[in-house]
Amino acid sequence: QSALTQPASVSGSPxxxxxxxxxxxxxxxxxxxxxxxxxxxxxxxPKVMIxxxxxxxxxxxxxxSGSKSGNTASLTISGLQAEDEADYYCCSYAGTSTNWLFGxxxxxxxx
Amino acid sequence: xxxxxxxxxxxxxxxxxxxxxCAASGFTFSSYSxxxxxxxxxxxxxxxxxISSSSSTIYYADSVKGRFTISRDNAKNLLYLQVSSLRADDxxxxxxxxxxxxxxxxxxxxxxxxxxxx
Numbered sequence: 001q002s003a004l005t006q007p008a009s010v011s012g013s014p015x016x017x018x019x020x021x022x023x024x025x026x027x028x029x030x031x032x033x034x035x036x037x038x039x040x041x042x043x044x045x046p047k048v049m050i051x052x053x054x055x056x057x058x059x060x061x062x063x064x065s066g067s068k069s070g071n072t073a074s075l076t077i078s079g080l081q082a083e084d085e086a087d088y089y090c091c092s093y094a095g096t097s098t099n100w101l102f103g104x105x106x107x108x109x110x111x
Numbered sequence: 112x113x114x115x116x117x118x119x120x121x122x123x124x125x126x127x128x129x130x131x132x133c134a135a136s137g138f139t140f141s142s143y144s145x146x147x148x149x150x151x152x153x154x155x156x157x158x159x160x161x162i163s164s165s166s167s168t169i170y171y172a173d174s175v176k177g178r179f180t181i182s183r184d185n186a187k188n189l190l191y192l193q194v195s196s197l198r199a200d201d202x203x204x205x206x207x208x209x210x211x212x213x214x215x216x217x218x219x220x221x222x223x224x225x226x227x228x229x
Contacts, residue, residue: 003155034214038156045206045219046148046156052214089156093214099170100146100158100214 004029004090004103011109017078020106022090023071028101030071034093037066037075040105041086049088050075077108085110113137113218115207120223123197127227133190133207133220141165141185144210147192149203150222159205160192175201197227 005023012018022029022037029035035053038046048057050066053073063078073092077084090103119131133145147159160181161170169181180193190207204222211217 036214036216038216040156045221046208046216047219048215048217051212051217057215057217091156091158091214091216096170099161099172102148102156102158105155 002101004092004101006088006090006103006106008104009107009109011111012077012080013111014080014082016080017076018080018108020075020077020088020090020108022073022075022092022103024073024092024094024101025071028071028092028094028098029068029073031095032093033068035066035068035073036091037064038089038091039084039086040089046089080110082110084108113209115209115218115220117205117207117220117223120205120225122226122228125197125199125227125229127197128193128195129197129225131192131194131205131223131225133192135188135190135209138209138218140183140188145183145190146208146210146216147181147190147205148208148216148219149201149205151200151203154203157203161210162190194225197225199227199229201225202227 037050040046054066094101114136116134162181178196182191206222208216209218
């Protein structure tokens with residue numbers, strides 16, 4: 001199966017909101033409420049920001065939120081801050097034969 | 112403090128093998144499913160393999176099936192990935208990640224770099 005589709009880059013100014021989309025198919029994003037989002041700063045390990053589509057792990061700012069419509073999941077970051085500048089990856093369950101699919105990643109630039 | 116530390120990466124010839132390790136500390140390792148995820152230089156994340164807490168269930172990505180073997184030693188708090196028949200496109204940083212519930216990779220190691228030379 002192919003990777004999930006994300007925009008290569010998005011940008012926003014401090015204080016603004018941005019949304020990153022993650023498009024899959026009816027075999028992955030559309031079939032399961034198991035989309036997660038990971039933030040990765042350069043040279044660092046990924047950090048989970050959203051799991052099960054819209055749940056935030058403890059310690060993650062409520063400026064991060066997740067949603068899903070059909071085969072597309074979305075990550076919204078409100079009140080952009082400089083430290084939000086990073087790469088973001090979506091991940092979806094795709095059944096027992098494929099298991100986990102990641103998106104290609106989106107580079108967020110805070111202007 | 113929950114911690115995962117990978118080791119065992121390095122330079123290998125195409126067709127060669129390495130054994131990657133992930134040392135867990137700060138939590139009850141035997142209670143958690145674990146995964147390996149890799150990232151080629153400048154590229155995105157790719158899920159590689161999964162092992163349940165008791166090793167009863169194991170999965171692999173199609174790209175590594177038949178060449179990589181995941182295992183764990185709960186007595187030693189260690190996760191392993193035996194990587195064999197290496198190819199140039201296996202060059203990547205390999206991360207281990209804890210999975211406390213389906214779809215939540217909540218703790219990651221710092222990664223170990225595998226470089227395959229042809």
